[in-house]
Amino acid sequence: LATSSIKHNTLCVASIVRYKSKYVTQILYAPL
Amino acid sequence: STISILPTSLPQIHRANMLAQGLPAASKISSLVTKKSKTKWHFGIRSRSYPLDVMGEIYIALKNLGAEWARPSEQDLWTIRVRWKYNMNTPDFDQNANSNNSNTTTTIPDLMKMVIQLFQIEANNYLVDFKFDGWESSTGKPINNLNMSEDEMCTFSAYPFLHLSTRLIMELAVNS
Amino acid sequence: QNVGLAAIRRMLGSKTSYDMLPVSFKLVVFDTTLSVKRALNLLLQHNIVSAPLWDAKTSKFAGLLTTGDFINIIKYYFSNPDRLEIVDTMTLGGLEELERTIGAPSMDTISIHPSKPLFDACLKMLESRSGRIPLIDQDEGTNREIVVSVLTQYRILKFIALNCRExxxxxxxxxxxxxxxxxxxxxxxxxxxxxxxxxxxxxxxxxxxxxxxxxxxxxxxxxxxxxxxxxxxxxxxxxxxxxxxxxxxxxxxxxxxxxxxxxxxxxxxxxxxxxxxxxxxxxxxxxxxxxxxxxxxxxxxxxxxxx
Missing domain, CATH: 3.10.580.10 (CBS-domain)
Incomplete structure (x- = not known):
């Protein structure tokens, strides 16, 4: 799990997922 | 080719034309400056608390969220193997994961597993790492992912994992 | 002209949307509980104009946030000038209700599987109002949806311009x-x-x-x-x-x-x-x-x- 600092009460988490033979960095923003 | 850029549409020229018409807004309204702040990524979340305190806070957060975890072995106090119920309606945690509620005909695995581990980066600087650890079904049925092809295995959605991670991080942030 | 068109269509029929994806790319997704104002700032920060929405309650994707949603907010505000705070308080999950309130057409729900031919994705995209279409696959183990990426008319035409000499x-x-x-x-x-x-x-x-x-x-x-x-x-x-x-x-x-x-x-x-x-x-x-x-x-x- 990758995270970035909480700004403006918003959490940002991400994970790099292999989709078939490509790589998607899926980033999710959610309110704290 | 007679393809070109319309000169009067360039921001600088548009602003000059608006000023030339003596419109007060032209000097008041500034152009949008969006700082493309490069997102700085970290693995997991960092902590400077005392290691046992960090573990205590994580267990309390997991308990508050109704999760369950395997009893840690003496050799490895810094790793927590978590499991929680994640069903379609609300991703709540499984209060009675062991109950063989046979009436649930879940072919969809509804227990997400995660490994939470504390790492020391340097003196007084720790990192809590979250790792997705697959799915289980609360009916105890083995997940039939054996016959999946390599490609199929990797078409898994990270969003439930990301979502539950945010819930755990929120719980830790709120508690601390 | 027809030889050129035939070659382009052959290419679009032989490639899948998956083929168009870069080897490594990012996808920014917003939880539906995020505020509209915060989402706007994040779009501008990432220099994007659209993002898929994720509804954690249903563990599903809840459509795409597009400029059409922001236009709806302005229109709603213009008919309700006393509701200035709406941009600050409204969450992305509330956009659907707002659409109904102002009688705007509801969000696009069109999507396509990444392994389908690019030609099919283009045809489907022509039906969408936003000129974009999410590529959605299913998690084999849990049947959950995965938005792999979002295809746009702009990216497809650029792909054709870059890859089709004809x-x-x-x-x-x-x-x-x-x-x-x-x-x-x-x-x-x-x-x-x-x-x-x-x-x-x-x-x-x-x-x-x-x-x-x-x-x-x-x-x-x-x-x-x-x-x-x-x-x-x-x-x-x-x-x-x-x-x-x-x-x-x-x-x-x-x-x-x-x-x-x-x-x-x-x-x-x-x-x-x-x-x-x-x-x-x-x-x-x-x-x-x-x-x-x-x-x-x-x-x-x-x-x-x-x-």
């Missing part, structure tokens, strides 16, 4: 292809109130409105994406703002409006799409008098079905 065979002038929108072009003047322009965008389902002078000479264009700057700057509450004044909000690195003439050919048009980030072409005469509009959707529709 575009240089498209030598018939665009005026002879019947693809330029020329009848009752909706335009405005620099002094037109921006609310009237935004109304026109939604009523006519357009993504841009050309701005002309009293002689019909093209001066600038108001685009749907300009609404993001309007809300970001918080200046949408000044109802009397003219469209010329709101264009002052545009970022300095805006690359300008792309024009062409009726004699231009699709080979040149596709050359420009390959090199620049252009989202539509305004057809003008030698004196920049506006003659028509050529949108990416018009170009894509011709490449898929025309000739």
């Amino acid at each position: 575009t240089h065979l498209l030598q018939i002038p665009i005026s002879e292809l019947g693809i330029i929108s020329t009848d009752n072009i909706h335009s405005c003047q620099m002094t037109t109130p921006v609310i009237d322009v935004i109304d026109c965008l939604t009523q006519e389902k357009l993504s841009s409105i050309p701005i002309v002078d009293e002689n019909g000479v093209l001066i600038n264009v108001y685009e749907a994406v300009d609404v993001l700057g309007l809300i970001k700057g918080g200046i949408y509450n000044d109802l009397s703002l003219s469209v010329g004044e709101t264009l002052l909000r545009r970022s300095e690195n805006f690359e300008g409006v792309c024009t062409c003439t009726p004699n231009d050919k699709l080979s040149n048009i596709m050359n420009t799409v390959r090199r620049a980030s252009v989202h539509r072409f305004f057809v003008v005469d030698d004196n920049y008098k506006l003659l028509g509009v050529l949108s990416l959707s018009d170009i894509l529709k011709y490449l898929l079905l025309g000739g």
Whole structure:
């Protein structure tokens, strides 16, 4: 799990997922 | 080719034309400056608390969220193997994961597993790492992912994992 | 021309949307509980104009956030001026309710599997209002949806321009292809109130409105994406703002409006799409008098079905 600092009460988490033979960095923003 | 850029549409020229018409807004309204702040990524979340305190806070957060975890072995106090119920309606945690509620005909695995581990980066600087650890079904049925092809295995959605991670991080942030 | 079209269609039929994806790329997704204001800032920060929404309650994707949603917010505010705080308090999950309140068309729900031929994705995308289509697969183990990426008309045309040499065979002038929108072009003047322009965008389902002078000479264009700057700057509450004044909000690195003439050919048009980030072409005469509009959707529709 990758995270970035909480700004403006918003959490940002991400994970790099292999989709078939490509790589998607899926980033999710959610309110704290 | 007679393809070109319309000169009067360039921001600088548009602003000059608006000023030339003596419109007060032209000097008041500034152009949008969006700082493309490069997102700085970290693995997991960092902590400077005392290691046992960090573990205590994580267990309390997991308990508050109704999760369950395997009893840690003496050799490895810094790793927590978590499991929680994640069903379609609300991703709540499984209060009675062991109950063989046979009436649930879940072919969809509804227990997400995660490994939470504390790492020391340097003196007084720790990192809590979250790792997705697959799915289980609360009916105890083995997940039939054996016959999946390599490609199929990797078409898994990270969003439930990301979502539950945010819930755990929120719980830790709120508690601390 | 037909040889060129056949080659492009062959390529679109032989490739899948998955083939178009870079080896490594990012996908920004917003939880539906995020506030509209925060989502707007994040779109601008990532220099994107759209993002898929994730509803954690249903563990599903809840459509795409697009500029159309921000236009709905402005329209709602203009009919409810006392609700200025709406931008601060509304969450992304509330956008659907807002659509119903102002009677706006509901969000696109079109999507396609990444392994389907690109040709099918293009046809489906022509049905969408936002000019984009999410690529959705299913998690084999849990049947949950995965939004792998979002395909846009712009990226597809760029992909064709970059990968299909036969575009240089498209030598018939665009005026002879019947693809330029020329009848009752909706335009405005620099002094037109921006609310009237935004109304026109939604009523006519357009993504841009050309701005002309009293002689019909093209001066600038108001685009749907300009609404993001309007809300970001918080200046949408000044109802009397003219469209010329709101264009002052545009970022300095805006690359300008792309024009062409009726004699231009699709080979040149596709050359420009390959090199620049252009989202539509305004057809003008030698004196920049506006003659028509050529949108990416018009170009894509011709490449898929025309000739």
